[in-house]
Structures are given as C-alpha cells and as structure tokens.
Amino acid sequence: MTDSVNRGLNDPAAPTRRRVGSQVEGPGALQAAPKRKRFSLLTRRDKIVLGLMVGIPTSIHLFFIWLPTVASAVLSFTSWNGIGLDKIKFIGLKNYADLFGGVYPPFWPAIQHNVIWLAVFMFIATPLGMFLAVLLDKEIRGTRVYQSAIYLPVVLSLAIVGFIWQLIYSPDEGFINSILGTAGTPQAIDWIGNRNLNLWAILVAASWRHVGYIMVLYLAGLKSVDPGLREAASIDGAGERQTFFQVVFPVLRPINIVVIVITVIESLRAFDLVYITNRGLNGLEILSVLVTNNIIGEASRVGFGSALAVILLVVSVGPIIVYLTRSIKAETE
Amino acid sequence: MVHTRWPGDPRETAAARTPRRTSGPRVLALGSALLIIAAACGGGASPAxxxxxxxxxxxxxxxxxxxxxxxxxxxxxxxxxxxxxxxxxxxxxxxxxxxxxxxxxxxxxxxxxxxxxxxxxxxxxxxxxxxxxxxxxxxxxxxxxxxxxxxxxxxxxxxxxxxxxxxxxxxxxxxxxxxxxxxPWVIIYRKSLFTEKGYTIPKTWADFKTLAAKIQADKIVPLAFADKDGWPAMGTFDILNMRQNGYQFHVDLMAGKVKWTDPKVKDVFNLWKELLPFTQPNALGRTWQEGAQSMIKKEAAMYFLGTFAGEQATDPAIHDDLGFFAFPVLGNTWDSENAIDAPxxxxxxxxxxxxxxxxxxxxxxxxxxxxxxxxxxxxxxxxxxxxxxxxxxYTPFQKSMADIIGKSGAIAQFLDRDTRPDFAGPNGMQGFLQTFLNDPKQNLDTFLGKIQSFYDSLPKQ
The missing domain is CATH 3.40.190.10 (Periplasmic binding protein-like II)
Structure with missing residues (x-):
C-alpha cells in the first residue's frame, strides 16, 4: 500500500532524474530538477499567510514543548543548583546511577506507587465510570441528579478535593474516625499518616474524581450511538449484555481510546492530591512530586530533578505511543 | 525545608507563583510548558x-x-x-x-x-x-x-x-x-493542668520519664507529637542530639564534618526510642497545629515545639495559661552548655x-x-x-522565653537552617526521620548508612 503511494508521489520527478542522470553527474541532476518552473495555485501572499499560519504554531510548539523537553533531557546529565548558567556541570550518568542504585530512597517506592495508581485507575476507577455511564444512559428516573452528583467532584479543583478528604481522614477530627468513635483516641485509624494505608486512602479520593470524569466522557459517547444499531441487535435477539459488548462497545472505539489515554495520563501526572496531603512523603512518594521537590524550592537539584522528569516522560510517553500507533493502524486497515 | 511558622496550609497556594518571580533558565528545566507561560507572562506588568x-x-x-x-x-x-x-x-x-x-x-x-x-x-x-x-x-x-x-x-x-x-x-x-x-524550642504545657494534677517541671531526663509515666497513668498523653509537615521531628532530633552530644557536634554533623554513621548519632536515635512510648501515636498523620490543639485541649500534657505553638491558643485566657520549660538535661557533660534551637x-x-x-x-x-x-x-x-x-x-510568656534563651550556653538555628537545603528538605531528612518514626525498631546502622550515602551523593559545595 505504502509502496504505491510513494511511487505515485515520485512519479513526476522519476523520469526526469533517469533521463538527466544518463547524461550528467548525479548532484547536477538534483540541482537541475527544481529549476523547472512549477505551476502554483498559490500567490506570494498566500504563501506568506500559509507560512505564518504554519510557522507560528510550529515555533510556539517548538519553544514550549520541545525546547523544555530537550533542555530537561540535557540537564539530566548535569549537576546544577539553578543559580547561574555557568554553574552547570556535566556529570554523565551519575544522576541516573544514583536513582537506580538506590542512593535516593524515595525513587523505587515512587515507581511502585505510580504503577499501583495506574492499575487502580485502569482496572477499577475507569470501568466503574463506564459502568455508571451505561446505567445513566438508561434514562432511569433522576438521571440528571445522578449525573450532576457524580460529575461534581470533577468541577472541584484538586486542592479542594484534597482538603475535603483530609477532613474525612484526619485521625483527631476526621469524619470516619468520628463515626467509628475513635477520633482523638490512640485507636484512631491514621488514614493519611500510616504508610500502609495512605496510598489507598488517596486513591479513593483520586478515583472519586476520576470516575465522574470518565462517566461524562463515556456518557457523551453512548448518547452518540445510533439507536438503530441497538434496535437491530434486539431484533436479532441479542440480550442487554450482548448488545453492549458485541455492538455498542466496538462502535465506541474512538471514545474507548480517549478514555484509556486519559486514564494513563491522569494516573501518571497524579500530583496535586499527594502534594496537598503531605508533599509526597511517607508512603506517598510519586514521580511527579519527586520532580517538584527536587527542582522547586530551596533544594534546587535541577539536574537530578530533570533526570526524574526524563524517566517520568519515558514512562508516560512509551505506553501512549505504543497504544496509539497500534489502534490507529488497526483503524486504517 | 518548608519551615511553616504560621498557621494555615502553606501547600494550598504553594503552586501559585507570583509572576515576577521566575527566571528563564531555571524554569526551562522544569520541562513544563505551563510554568514557561507563567514566566512569559512574568515580563509584563501584571500585578502579583x-x-x-x-x-x-x-x-x-x-x-x-x-x-x-x-x-x-x-x-x-x-x-x-x-x-x-x-x-x-x-x-x-x-x-x-x-x-x-x-x-x-x-x-x-x-x-x-x-x-x-x-x-x-x-x-x-x-x-x-x-x-x-x-x-x-x-x-x-x-x-x-x-x-x-x-x-x-x-x-x-x-x-x-x-x-x-x-x-x-x-x-x-x-x-x-x-x-x-x-x-526557642521548648516543652509547652498548660499550667492549670500541672497544678490540678500535681505535676512538677522535670529538670532531668529521669525526672521527665517519671513524670511521663505518671501522666500516662492518668490516661493523658504525656507528650503531643506531630510530623505530618515533615519538619517538626527535626526539632526533636536537634534537641536530643544537643543534649546527648553537645552543640559543636550538631554544627559538625550539619556541616558534614561528622558522618551520620558515627556511633554518637546512633545514640541519639536510641535515646529517641526511650521517648517514643510517651509520645502521641499516629504522629505522621497529624499537623503541628493539631498537635498544639491536643495540648491546649489537655488531651496531651506537654508539647515540644517552637513557642509559636502559642499562636494556636486564640483565647487570651488560655494563652496566659500556657507555660514552658527547656528540654530536660541528661546528666552528662553537656548539662552546663544547655544548648537549644532558637531560630x-x-x-x-x-x-x-x-x-x-x-x-x-x-x-x-x-x-x-x-x-x-x-x-x-x-x-x-x-x-x-x-x-x-x-x-x-514583655508579657510573662516573652519574659520566660528570654529567660530560657539567656540561660542557654549555645544557640542553634534548626536542622533545616543549619545544613544544606537539598539535604534537609522533603527529599532528605524529612523523609528519613519519618522512616525512623514509622519503624523505630529497624536496624539503625542500615538506616544511618542510607542517610550518609544520600548525603554523599549530593554535589560538592
């Protein structure tokens, strides 16, 4: 398929090159080709406008996305306290060696916590959100109320979500411990302080928000499904479950991709809740917070933090590229 | 590092950077387009x-x-x-x-x-x-x-x-x-509670432990403790270290002249283990404000913190009821020096x-x-x-502070003010001290070895 496309593109040039090539040396031939006057639909003005329309976004993209990315990658091989460009010192792979070698204790827990976060979102929160969307799509009574109630946490900023859950989890004054009658006593469950519990406590809070987000996305998708399809399926004798898995779910392929990509992104960029709760200490280490703790603030280990950022980038971009290329390929076939 | 001195949650707005306060090169390193935009806007005259x-x-x-x-x-x-x-x-x-x-x-x-x-x-x-x-x-x-x-x-x-x-x-x-x-960092208490229960101010470590056992028998937590913020435990480490090893050792340790694997540092953590049975459990989930409140509410009898804990007593009558004393001495050569943290x-x-x-x-x-x-x-x-x-x-509260500072032979700042910032912050000592508090029974040699190797991995200054 691609072969024929390439040939088609090369077609006009191909004969020329072959013909000229037989008479003169190669380089001359390549220079000779563009000299032929080409017919263009575009005026000079159009070209300038087009150039600007493509050039400005491209330069913005390069400046804001690629420059920082490349700068991070370069800085990850340096030691720099962030004060004065002359203080940048290249130290090779030391930052990475320190990270993987265990000199920096929060690193491996952070990787583990990011993986747990991803797994919980992928296998619990996202399916739950989709399930709620399917239920709400049934036009049950009060569906608007449920929709708003479930979507509400998404509207709240994560800073507020964090605050709300701290009120629920606090050992001395928190809601759960008050209900259990253990508030302020030594038996109180320390949801945030106990490093065996706190990640799960935070994940509940994060999922609370994530479920609503996925629910809305999926509900919008479900609404767009042609009712004829369902009708046809039911005429063919398919049950509810069969209709969903055999007909609706495959039709929603584009939405599914969006949902999965969003889930991956949301779980890898998890930051706010943890930062608000305890700045990523004590059982809540995650990569994004470690990056912040190293770069922002007085610590100012810019090189080391950049190495962490690069690892986070690789971890986030890797699966998304693999998934997107596979699904786009499947789509075009 | 974030030495939160005043009530309120510093993290809420920690991400909100004022536009003027950004510089190009450092921000680039963040690899975050968002902050770049902040920097770009920073050039303008938009008021903070x-x-x-x-x-x-x-x-x-x-x-x-x-x-x-x-x-x-x-x-x-x-x-x-x-x-x-x-x-x-x-x-x-x-x-x-x-x-x-x-x-x-x-x-x-x-x-x-x-x-x-x-x-x-x-x-x-x-x-x-x-x-x-x-x-x-x-x-x-x-x-x-x-x-x-x-x-x-x-x-x-x-x-x-x-x-x-x-x-x-x-x-x-x-x-x-x-x-x-x-x-100063001192032990704060409610005078009325001490009078009511007949507690006396302990001068020595032995007195302190006797008193703590007595308080515990009265079903009160002897010493409030909170380290969710990460830095309050540094105060406890500092005072135990200075009582055990003296001011100069604190300075040398902070400056990296003495290694964390030194047996003298291990003594400090062993001493801390003696203190832990008397301190409030679940400290890692509690903010210093909550810790101060439990002392103010008389759920805990004492609280070791900077005198700014007094800000939590908003009722002037309760503030007047607050008293404090210097951390007890251990009965060693450093008793006369009596160093404290007074940032x-x-x-x-x-x-x-x-x-x-x-x-x-x-x-x-x-x-x-x-x-x-x-x-x-x-x-x-x-x-x-x-x-x-x-x-x-001066109020009586202030007079008492001046008195304690005046009687101290050496004044340290605070762990995160006396050592390099990349070592003291949430990346380093805050996390390490929490690791200790989570599992005080762990092998201290391994634990201290990790602190030292982290310190050694930091760039030379």
Missing amino acids: PTTAPSTAASAAPSSAASAAARGDVTVGSNYSDKVPKDAFASMLSYCATQTGVTPKVNTVEHGAFQDSINSYLQGTPDDVFTWFAGYRMQFFAGQGLSTDISDVWAKVGSNYSDAFKKASTGADGKQYFIPMYNY IDGLMLSKSPKNVAGAKALLECVGTGPAQLAFLKTSPNNVAAAKNADTSS
Whole structure:
C-alpha cells in the first residue's frame, strides 16, 4: 500500500532524474530538477499567510514543548543548583546511577506507587465510570441528579478535593474516625499518616474524581450511538449484555481510546492530591512530586530533578505511543 | 525545608507563583510548558495577586518631606498570616517615621515564598526580603544573591550579642542579615493542668520519664507529637542530639564534618526510642497545629515545639495559661552548655537593590530595639533580637522565653537552617526521620548508612 503511494508521489520527478542522470553527474541532476518552473495555485501572499499560519504554531510548539523537553533531557546529565548558567556541570550518568542504585530512597517506592495508581485507575476507577455511564444512559428516573452528583467532584479543583478528604481522614477530627468513635483516641485509624494505608486512602479520593470524569466522557459517547444499531441487535435477539459488548462497545472505539489515554495520563501526572496531603512523603512518594521537590524550592537539584522528569516522560510517553500507533493502524486497515 | 511558622496550609497556594518571580533558565528545566507561560507572562506588568502595597508610610505625615528624599524601598515579605503581617506592618511603619523611607511591602504566602526563593532572588527581587539566619542565609550570600551589609552592622552591631552576629555572618566573614527576633524550642504545657494534677517541671531526663509515666497513668498523653509537615521531628532530633552530644557536634554533623554513621548519632536515635512510648501515636498523620490543639485541649500534657505553638491558643485566657520549660538535661557533660534551637528570623538585602541607601537605612532601623518591639507588640510569641530592646513591656510568656534563651550556653538555628537545603528538605531528612518514626525498631546502622550515602551523593559545595 505504502509502496504505491510513494511511487505515485515520485512519479513526476522519476523520469526526469533517469533521463538527466544518463547524461550528467548525479548532484547536477538534483540541482537541475527544481529549476523547472512549477505551476502554483498559490500567490506570494498566500504563501506568506500559509507560512505564518504554519510557522507560528510550529515555533510556539517548538519553544514550549520541545525546547523544555530537550533542555530537561540535557540537564539530566548535569549537576546544577539553578543559580547561574555557568554553574552547570556535566556529570554523565551519575544522576541516573544514583536513582537506580538506590542512593535516593524515595525513587523505587515512587515507581511502585505510580504503577499501583495506574492499575487502580485502569482496572477499577475507569470501568466503574463506564459502568455508571451505561446505567445513566438508561434514562432511569433522576438521571440528571445522578449525573450532576457524580460529575461534581470533577468541577472541584484538586486542592479542594484534597482538603475535603483530609477532613474525612484526619485521625483527631476526621469524619470516619468520628463515626467509628475513635477520633482523638490512640485507636484512631491514621488514614493519611500510616504508610500502609495512605496510598489507598488517596486513591479513593483520586478515583472519586476520576470516575465522574470518565462517566461524562463515556456518557457523551453512548448518547452518540445510533439507536438503530441497538434496535437491530434486539431484533436479532441479542440480550442487554450482548448488545453492549458485541455492538455498542466496538462502535465506541474512538471514545474507548480517549478514555484509556486519559486514564494513563491522569494516573501518571497524579500530583496535586499527594502534594496537598503531605508533599509526597511517607508512603506517598510519586514521580511527579519527586520532580517538584527536587527542582522547586530551596533544594534546587535541577539536574537530578530533570533526570526524574526524563524517566517520568519515558514512562508516560512509551505506553501512549505504543497504544496509539497500534489502534490507529488497526483503524486504517 | 518548608519551615511553616504560621498557621494555615502553606501547600494550598504553594503552586501559585507570583509572576515576577521566575527566571528563564531555571524554569526551562522544569520541562513544563505551563510554568514557561507563567514566566512569559512574568515580563509584563501584571500585578502579583498577593501584592498588598503597604500604607505604612502614610501613617507618618511628619516625615513626608524626608520620605521624598529617601524614596521607596520595596520589601518582599513572607508574613502572609494576619498576626505577623500586622506586626511586620507596624514595625515598618515605625521605621518609615524614623528613616523617611517609604516601604512598599510585597507579601507572598510563606510556603510559596520559600519554594520560589531561588528564582525570586535571581529575577527582580524586592530591595529587602524576609529570611532566616544560619546556613540558609549563608547559602544565598555565597551564591552572590544578596548584598553585604557589614556597613549597617558597623552601626547596629553594638545592639547585638556575638551569637547573633555569628548567625548573620556569611562564609566570607561579612554580614548579610539583620536579625529581628527569635523564639526557642521548648516543652509547652498548660499550667492549670500541672497544678490540678500535681505535676512538677522535670529538670532531668529521669525526672521527665517519671513524670511521663505518671501522666500516662492518668490516661493523658504525656507528650503531643506531630510530623505530618515533615519538619517538626527535626526539632526533636536537634534537641536530643544537643543534649546527648553537645552543640559543636550538631554544627559538625550539619556541616558534614561528622558522618551520620558515627556511633554518637546512633545514640541519639536510641535515646529517641526511650521517648517514643510517651509520645502521641499516629504522629505522621497529624499537623503541628493539631498537635498544639491536643495540648491546649489537655488531651496531651506537654508539647515540644517552637513557642509559636502559642499562636494556636486564640483565647487570651488560655494563652496566659500556657507555660514552658527547656528540654530536660541528661546528666552528662553537656548539662552546663544547655544548648537549644532558637531560630532567628530577619531581613536581608537583595543582590542589586534599586534604592541602596534607603534600604540600608531601613535595615539599620530594623536593627534597633524599638523597631523590634513594634513587631513584638502585635506578635508576642517571639523575643527581640536586639539587646537594647526594652524588655519591661514583655508579657510573662516573652519574659520566660528570654529567660530560657539567656540561660542557654549555645544557640542553634534548626536542622533545616543549619545544613544544606537539598539535604534537609522533603527529599532528605524529612523523609528519613519519618522512616525512623514509622519503624523505630529497624536496624539503625542500615538506616544511618542510607542517610550518609544520600548525603554523599549530593554535589560538592
């Protein structure tokens, strides 16, 4: 398929090159080709406008996305306290060696916590959100109320979500411990302080928000499904479950991709809740917070933090590229 | 690192950086387009949301003529909570009258102020800014981000003791800092509870443990404890270390001259293990404010913290009921030294102030007793740094603080003010101390080995 496309593109040039090539040396031939006057639909003005329309976004993209990315990658091989460009010192792979070698204790827990976060979102929160969307799509009574109630946490900023859950989890004054009658006593469950519990406590809070987000996305998708399809399926004798898995779910392929990509992104960029709760200490280490703790603030280990950022980038971009290329390929076939 | 001195949650706005306080190269390193946009906007004249122009000078009409002569001095302040903010304003107002400069205060939420200090000082900082004494000051002085004010010290030096001068001196022997006040880390308690139950103030470690056992028998938590914030446990480590090994050992350990694997450090953690049965459980989920509240509510009998814990007692009657005493001595060679943490807060001059003469005049004024008293009148949880401050106006709480500081043979700043910032922060010691508190029974040699290898992995300074 691609072969024929390439040939088609090369077609006009191909004969020329072959013909000229037989008479003169190669380089001359390549220079000779563009000299032929080409017919263009575009005026000079159009070209300038087009150039600007493509050039400005491209330069913005390069400046804001690629420059920082490349700068991070370069800085990850340096030691720099962030004060004065002359203080940048290249130290090779030391930052990475320190990270993987265990000199920096929060690193491996952070990787583990990011993986747990991803797994919980992928296998619990996202399916739950989709399930709620399917239920709400049934036009049950009060569906608007449920929709708003479930979507509400998404509207709240994560800073507020964090605050709300701290009120629920606090050992001395928190809601759960008050209900259990253990508030302020030594038996109180320390949801945030106990490093065996706190990640799960935070994940509940994060999922609370994530479920609503996925629910809305999926509900919008479900609404767009042609009712004829369902009708046809039911005429063919398919049950509810069969209709969903055999007909609706495959039709929603584009939405599914969006949902999965969003889930991956949301779980890898998890930051706010943890930062608000305890700045990523004590059982809540995650990569994004470690990056912040190293770069922002007085610590100012810019090189080391950049190495962490690069690892986070690789971890986030890797699966998304693999998934997107596979699904786009499947789509075009 | 984030030494949250005032109530309120610093993290809420920690991400909100004021536009002026960003510098190109550092932000790029974040690899975050968002912050770049913030930096790009930073060039503009958009006013910082937290900026509150001070009206301090307007209170001094008599000096209007000279004010025009001395000009404006911009002051970057991290006093974002009401009590210290008002206190700072009244001090500046006093100095405006005295010197004829017009201070323009730029208040930034204190957590955010500390988090962005690096880029703030490299960007276009205010002429004068609030900061902390000790290594934390020396670091920025060493990087050339603040201006030498030895000439101001030549004028106000006689107001200060040598200890304050030393804490204001950079590695190059010049002064970079004007102390305003300090506050000791002590054991705070409710006098009424002690009277009611017949508890007496313990002088020695043995007395303390006896008392704690007695309190425990009364079904009260002997010592409140909170370390969700990460830094309060540093205070406990510091005092145990200085009681066990003396002030000089603290200094050497913080400076990296002594290794963390030294058996003397292990002794400190073993001592801490003796203390743990008497401290409040679940400390890692509790903020210092909650810790102070449990002492105020008499759920816990004592609380080891800086005297700023008193701010939590908003009812004046309860505040008057608060007493405190220095951490008990262990009965060793360091008893007579009796070192404590008493961190000093003050002002520094940025690297290229617009109004050098005005800023120095302002600093000179801040270095005097009356100016500091103007601050303390509104915020009585600290004591003045200057010797010539008239202490007759002190509250009993302040008198007691001055007394404890006066009886201490050596004054340390605080773990995160005495050592390098990349070691003390959430990446380093905050996390390590929490690891210890999570599992005090762990192998201390392995634990201390990890601290040392982390320290060794940091770039040489």
